[in-house]
Amino acid sequence: MNANGTVTIDTVKDTVYRSCLLLDDENWDGFLELCHESLDYSITAFSPEINRDMIYFSHDYNGLKTLLEQLPKHNTDHSPLKRHVSVYTVDLDEKNGAASSVSSFVVYQNMLDGINSHLDSGENRLFLIGKYYDKFKLDSGRARLMERQARLDTRRLDKGSHFII
Amino acid sequence: MPARNHRQWNDVPGVLKPGEWVDSRIYSDPDIYEEELEKIFKKVWIPVCHESELPEPYDFRTSSIAREPVIVVRGTDNQIRAFLNVCPHRGMMIERRPSGSFKEAQPSGNPKHMTCMFHGWMFDMKGNCAFITRGEDGYQDRLKKENVGLRRLRCEVVFGGFVWVCLNDQVPSGVEEWAAGCFDCIREAVDTEPLEVFHYHKAIIGTNYKLWHDTNSEFYHDYMHYHNRVTGFNDEYFARKNVGFPNGHVNVNSFTVKYEEYEGFESRETLSFPGFPPNQWYMIDFFPGMNFNLRGSALRCDIVTPLGPDKVMIEFRGLGLKSDTPEERRIRIDHHNSIWGPFGRNLHEDLIGVAGQGSTMLPGSEPRRILHGRHEDEFIHDEIGMRHFYDEWGKWMDRSPSNPMEKYMAAAAE
Ligand code: FES
Ligand SMILES: [Fe+2]
Numbered sequence: 001m002n003a004n005g006t007v008t009i010d011t012v013k014d015t016v017y018r019s020c021l022l023l024d025d026e027n028w029d030g031f032l033e034l035c036h037e038s039l040d041y042s043i044t045a046f047s048p049e050i051n052r053d054m055i056y057f058s059h060d061y062n063g064l065k066t067l068l069e070q071l072p073k074h075n076t077d078h079s080p081l082k083r084h085v086s087v088y089t090v091d092l093d094e095k096n097g098a099a100s101s102v103s104s105f106v107v108y109q110n111m112l113d114g115i116n117s118h119l120d121s122g123e124n125r126l127f128l129i130g131k132y133y134d135k136f137k138l139d140s141g142r143a144r145l146m147e148r149q150a151r152l153d154t155r156r157l158d159k160g161s162h163f164i165i
Numbered sequence: 166m167p168a169r170n171h172r173q174w175n176d177v178p179g180v181l182k183p184g185e186w187v188d189s190r191i192y193s194d195p196d197i198y199e200e201e202l203e204k205i206f207k208k209v210w211i212p213v214c215h216e217s218e219l220p221e222p223y224d225f226r227t228s229s230i231a232r233e234p235v236i237v238v239r240g241t242d243n244q245i246r247a248f249l250n251v252c253p254h255r256g257m258m259i260e261r262r263p264s265g266s267f268k269e270a271q272p273s274g275n276p277k278h279m280t281c282m283f284h285g286w287m288f289d290m291k292g293n294c295a296f297i298t299r300g301e302d303g304y305q306d307r308l309k310k311e312n313v314g315l316r317r318l319r320c321e322v323v324f325g326g327f328v329w330v331c332l333n334d335q336v337p338s339g340v341e342e343w344a345a346g347c348f349d350c351i352r353e354a355v356d357t358e359p360l361e362v363f364h365y366h367k368a369i370i371g372t373n374y375k376l377w378h379d380t381n382s383e384f385y386h387d388y389m390h391y392h393n394r395v396t397g398f399n400d401e402y403f404a405r406k407n408v409g410f411p412n413g414h415v416n417v418n419s420f421t422v423k424y425e426e427y428e429g430f431e432s433r434e435t436l437s438f439p440g441f442p443p444n445q446w447y448m449i450d451f452f453p454g455m456n457f458n459l460r461g462s463a464l465r466c467d468i469v470t471p472l473g474p475d476k477v478m479i480e481f482r483g484l485g486l487k488s489d490t491p492e493e494r495r496i497r498i499d500h501h502n503s504i505w506g507p508f509g510r511n512l513h514e515d516l517i518g519v520a521g522q523g524s525t526m527l528p529g530s531e532p533r534r535i536l537h538g539r540h541e542d543e544f545i546h547d548e549i550g551m552r553h554f555y556d557e558w559g560k561w562m563d564r565s566p567s568n569p570m571e572k573y574m575a576a577a578a579e
Contacts, residue, residue, distance in 0.1 A: 043508055045366075047365045047366075048262075048263055048264060049218070049226075049263045049264055049365050050215075050217075050218050050264070050362050050365045050482075051218070051264055052362070052363065052365075054363065054364055054365065054498075055495075055498050055499075055502065056364075056366070056502060056506050056507055056508055057502055057506055057507075057508040057509075058499065058502070062429075063429055066428050066429035067429060070391070070428065070429075073391040074391050074392075074510060074513075074514065075389055075391075075514045075517060076513070076514075076517075077513065077517055114517065114520070115371065115520050115521070115523075115524055116524040155365065155366050155367065156366070156367045156368070156369065157366050157367070157368060157507040158368045158369060158370060158516070159368065159370070159513060159516040159517055159520060160368070160506075160507035160508055160509070160512055160513045160516065161507070161508055161513060162508070162510070162513050163508075164508070165508075
């Protein structure tokens, strides 16, 4: 792997890690800045119960932007979601200015107002586990997200969430 | 009136009459919960899954009703049958997986059989015991496989292919008769051609199952849903009627939803169900806690499994037509998810709502009145759906919902 390639692998990892910090902070605009306008975002899972691949959520760049902007109009569990992520693999396709990565995630709910805050606030609950399957566009030294599939192992989702994963 | 002291707080508010509220103990009392399992859940038809979840002979699906494990299998004759998922030998749960096929051999048993892993007893798809390991050596002629078939359960596949099971052999009627016409409004839509499940997830929530059913039965809470306010609140919406059916079932009649009023959402008129006008929305609240909800392009079904006075599991399914093209299916999935998915706009709000109610009605909490006294000529925000349900509940329980420590009396306010 050449020096340039090494830098690019780090650039891809950096985008994944930054995306998680921004999502942890509910900085939706910041997250969208890491994305390409052709973004395809989805949350998927396989259900052994019904023996089927499922899509739980999906939006393009504009759809996601609109949805996130409308969040304040909705009643929402405001318990912040905190992600713990490890980038497992990065595959570069420099010829086409593209890359892909697989990362595993664990998402905790840092309880705030979801149920009975007197008892629950401050507690952490395991909310989700799964993997990010990400695809990137590489240009001008940046790796921007073109596709993010958050593939969940969790199918018991309790109250669910208005936030993206 | 200003805030009230304890006596005023316990007085009947305004001039509401019994039947226009329930006592919160029906949502929190452990004895009432146990009694509901015995008197209601073990006695009535419960949908446990959809036929598309076991499409091939030897496919199975497991579930439970009122703590009793249930297994549903498709026989070689394509018939779906239900059994208690309990081994007649020493009570092991026969099949532990949520779904699968008996075509393949299991570590303890042969292909094409249900095998109890513990001591290897085997059963066929009709529930007959097919093999007892070293049977004659241990039982001589005192017990033969003919004596130890599985416990067969009443099972019917109706209303869009849902698999209904009843623990009560003596149930007086089939599902069709029990539904008493409450499915007529979507009958053509769901019964013209086969349906298929495309969505499944579950929630376990700290609340009573009836609070979930209440939320599915009252539309006054559309104030909580930004999406429903902007896509719904119009003259046609306020002309929707709640209609009671025998046996405690309720319909909420349709209107034309204006999805495009929610920024970023599209109209759903491109896709519907057979004979079902586009963008319509019918709802069936099925006693004692199931919900079938047809919103234009997707059918949602909620199945509740009560786990305690203050705990319920809700299984959420989304369905389309089996004949959907991949593009059509994708549209149905998107429409379903945007509102009803675990990351959708409305479901999260509904679940926060009932979790909040559950938090104020823990077992042992002071009893209080939970009101459902709105009368608006049965139009959409009339709370007649809940009143209709609780009158039926009172009969099954022989308890007055407004005063559950007293025997049932016909409600004054229905
Ligand atoms: S408990 Fe099932 S074979 Fe013994
Ligand atoms: Fe709702």
